[in-house]
Amino acid sequence: MTLPTGDVSSVGIGGLTLGGGIGFLVRKHGMTIDHLLSIEMVTADGRLVTASADENPDLFWAVRGGGGNFGVVTAFEFRLAPVSTILGGAMLLPVTSEVLAEYFDFSQRAPEELTTISMLMPAPPAPNIPPHLHGKAVLMAFVCFDGDAAAGQQALKPLRKLALAEQLAPMPYLSLYQMTDNGAAPGSSIARSGFFSSINNAGIDTIVEAVHSAPPMAHSMIQVRPLGGQMARVEANATAFAHRSASLMVAVIGGWVAPEEALETRARVLGTWEALQPQARGVYVNFLGDEGTGRIREAYPGSTYERLVAVKRQYDPTNLFSINQNIHPGR
Secondary structure (H helix, E strand, O other), rough: EOOOOOOOOOHHHHHHHHHHHOOOOOHHHHOOOEEEEEEEEOOOOOEEEEOOOOOOOHHHHHHHHOOOOOOOEEEEEOOOOOEEEEEEEEEEOOOOOOHHHHHHHHHHHHHOOEEEEEEEEEEEOOOOOHHHHHHEEEEEEEEEOOHHHHHHHHHHHHOOOOOOEEEEEEEEOOHHHHHHHHHOOEEEEEEEEEEEEOHHHHHHHHHHHHHHHHHOOEEEEEEEEEOOHHHHOOOOOOOOOOOOOEEEEEEEEEOOOOEEEHHHHHHHHHHHHHHHHHHHHOHHHHOOOOOOOOHHHHOOOHHHHHHHHHHHHHHOOOOOOOOOOOOOOOO
């Protein structure tokens, strides 16, 4: 039994849950918030309240995607999902417009048991990556197939014919996180991200060009998360996370070690995102940086934001909890 969480083991359960929770089981078992049964929370005026589908339902709706805007959550109650052995690992694909288009198409047709999270980046000098690929642009697809291993191998055939290398095997679900932890080290970075219903040929070309033009050992990547499946079966207005119909989430990420790399990295990330943003339809609040109130509104489309404001006014009318992606009680 497990809880669908994020993509690295260092992600905190509090922030993950309050923002939504998109990880390696999102297509088979949905988001973290889809398994939340209740919360216990201390409000701005010191009250201890419980929220669930039956008790304070508006607050329960708001904390499933609305972030830490309403109080201090001191307990979560979750429903777990049966997950044991998965077919997991990584596949390396070349970064071309044709391959990326095929990967996007494949990800929407794949069985719901299969979730992939992919990094387009210069291949790091890791022991499990062939030396001749080190520093070269690759699409590194981390694979989680929660089902029969033979069925998983069959489902992955369209990707396998494109692969430069692969490392797939039946494994405990938690072992997948040992493969991603090396990429979770803290450091200086900038990111821009959004949800997409699709990405046209010009957008695909933008991604490919950005990956190939990055310095060979840059601390940069473009992350792609195909969505759908169980995540999309929940009504958009059922939780404060309202992007249920999105097909893809894309994040342009740039990191640096030396301070003199910062300016160039920021320019590269922002330039790539400027080209992609016209096709984006909203943003995941857990991936937002300090990007302004307009971007917070993009995280809560339609009437979602106004409904969050109403809950904020009830539980935190003075905006005590404001050092966050803030839902202001006055607007």
